[in-house]
Amino acid sequence: MTKLTDKTERGAGADLISKVSLPGMFALDGSSESMWVDVIHRMDEVYSELLRNETDLERKNAELEEAQTFISSVIASVSDILIACGSDGVIRKVNPAFLSLVGLDEARVIGTRIFDYVIEADRKEAERLMSAGQQGRVLEGDLHFRTAQAREECLAMRCAALFDGRRRRSGAVLTGRPISELRQAYQDLHQAHLELQQAQRRLIEQEKMASLGRLVAGVAHELNNPISFVYANIYTLDRYRKNLVTYLNSVHAGAGDDAIAEQRKRLKIDAILADIAPLLEGTIEGADRVSDIVKNLRRLSFSESGERHTVDLDRVLRNSVQLAIRAKNSRAEVTIDSEPGLFVEAHEGRIHQVVVNLIDNALFAVADRTDGRVHLRAKSTGAMVELLVSDNGPGISDEERSKIFEPFFTTKPVGEGTGLGLWITFTIIQDYDGEISVRNRAGGGAEFQVLLPASPSAV
Ligand SMILES: Nc1ncnc2c1ncn2[C@@H]1O[C@H](COP(=O)(O)OP(=O)(O)O)[C@@H](O)[C@H]1O
Ligand SMILES: [Mg+2]
Structure with a gap:
């Protein structure tokens, strides 16, 4: 486009025309001279109009460029991947996040098909997502992409229809966010949760064991008392038994009355006979106490x-x-x-x-x-x-x-x-x-x- 820069130039042009045309190659009468002046004025007006339009155009162009730069930089700074493609899956536009995911430059990607980057097993799912908009809504799903490092990366995708200027569906826009890390983090969390539950169960078991330990300690104390006096009683009874045997042996051997009386006194036979009943009672009581404790224990633990x-x-x-x-x-x-x-x-x-x-x-x-x-x-x-x-x-x-x-x-x-x-x-x-x-x-x-x-x- 030829550039007409400013009004100074236009002014000079108008002067030139008037200077050149007036002395003229033709002899001009009054009416033709005024006609010329009209023409020159018209031209001047058209010229100014042209300049105005051009300035407008330049301003609009600058605005458009600015808008485009803005949109491009917004798209470039979106961390999610963005793919715009035709209904046939041919890619028209992608953002840098997608390029870095697949490890290619834009020129290599534009014109290829989205299915070229999705693993074979996910093709059906990709096709389903691409049908978005036909039902008038956004479709969601997971797709595995082949990445630059020849790995697979799972992305949570959202797909919406792409429309042309006349609101006709012309393709689809897909956005996606990598979730492999999220999945991994979720799995780690799940694992940690399971381990925590296990640890909790172990601790509950430990607490049970500890309270069992306390219970056993209490029971041991509790049993100690009756058992020790049962023992003591039995030792005493055994001592009494020896005295009684000695005494009875003398009686059976036909010893004299005096000797028997002397032995009865020395061996404390009367005291022994008086003591046997309470001793036995105490022993039975001790045994009963032991049996009670055991019964209590059984009630606590056997059902x-x-x-x-x-x-x-x-x-x-x-x-x-x-x-x-x-x-x-x-x-x-x-x-x-x-x-x-x-x-x-x-x-x-x-x-x-x-x-x-x-x-x-x-x-x-x-x-x-x-x-x-x-x-x-x-x-x-x-x-x-x-x-x-x-x-x-x-x-x-x-x-x-x-x-x-x-x-x-x-x-x-x-x-x-x-x-x-x-x-x-x-x-x-x-x-x-x-x-x-x-x-x-x-x-x-x-x-x-x-x-x-x-x-x-x-x-
Ligand atoms: N009778 C109490 N007086 C004061 N603090 C108590 C009492 N009972 C429980 N607590 C408080 O509650 C906490 C939890 O008790 P508990 O669940 O039995 O666990 P633990 O006895 O192993 O600490 C105790 O550590 C203590 O701070
Ligand atoms: Mg406690």
């Missing part, structure tokens, strides 16, 4: 945890307190105040676990005190049985209170707490449609409240 029986809460409380105190070797004063006839439908071992966990925590809370007190109170509230376990320890801060039922929350030193006790307790109580809550007592210390549905058979 499936899903099984439910009518459980006497009072008995569980007494049993748990005894075992917990012995196992903890606690100096705290533990008192029980329970109404008789409180029954719940549950597995005795699990109720025992609930009570022992609460007592354990309470004993720990008062361990540093010389006047540590733990009080258990059980009563009926109609449809529910209420158990309160309170202590005069430090209580629980507001911040901790919201977390104590979460698994693994513990404020105890490593090795002393697993943070599972209250969580297991909570789970068991929930299983039995009960509730557990905690508050700080006005006089200091914590109070746990457990509500369990009263056994209908025993109400």
Whole structure:
């Protein structure tokens, strides 16, 4: 295009015409001169118009170029891949993200087909995506592309129809985001989750073993006492037996009355005879005690945890307190105040676990005190049985209170707490449609409240 630059040039041109034409090669009369002046004016006007149009055109051209640069730079900076292709899949435009994915330059890609870059197995899916817009909506799906590194990269694709200036469908625009890394991250997360679950199960097992250990320690203490006095009684009885045998041998050998009387005194036969009955009674009592402990243990551990029986809460409380105190070797004063006839439908071992966990925590809370007190109170509230376990320890801060039922929350030193006790307790109580809550007592210390549905058979 010839360039007419500015108005100065145009002005000079108009002057030139007037200068050249007026003296003229022809002799001009007045009317033809004015005609010429008209023509020159017209030309001048047309010329100005032309210049105006050209300036407009240049401005529009500059705007267009700017818009194009803007769109190109937007497309270039989109990190998702972008492909615009015809209905036949022939690529018309791609963005740098796509070029770097496939490792080719633009000239090599334009004119090829999108199917050339998708793995064979995904061709059908690519065709389905390309049909987008026919139904008037965006289609989504995953496509595996062959990458520059001869690997496969999975991209989450979205495909929309491409329209021409007359709103006729002329192809499709696909955008895609690599999800291989996302998938990998998801898989890693899933794996980590599984491992965490396993670790959690292991910890629960460990907690079970630990509470079993505590139980066994308590039972060992508990058995020690009756067994030791059964032993002592039997040794005494054996001693008595020897004296009695010596004495009877003398009687059977026909010894004289004086000798027999002397032996009876020396061998303390009368005292022995008086002592045998209480000794035997004590021994039987000891054996009964051992048998009771064993029976309690059997109730705790030999039925499936899903099984439910009518459980006497009072008995569980007494049993748990005894075992917990012995196992903890606690100096705290533990008192029980329970109404008789409180029954719940549950597995005795699990109720025992609930009570022992609460007592354990309470004993720990008062361990540093010389006047540590733990009080258990059980009563009926109609449809529910209420158990309160309170202590005069430090209580629980507001911040901790919201977390104590979460698994693994513990404020105890490593090795002393697993943070599972209250969580297991909570789970068991929930299983039995009960509730557990905690508050700080006005006089200091914590109070746990457990509500369990009263056994209908025993109400
Ligand atoms: N009676 C209580 N007094 C004060 N804090 C308590 C009491 N019972 C529980 N807690 C708090 O709740 C936390 C969680 O208890 P728990 O789930 O039994 O786990 P662990 O006893 O292993 O720490 C304890 O570490 C403690 O901070
Ligand atoms: Mg605990």
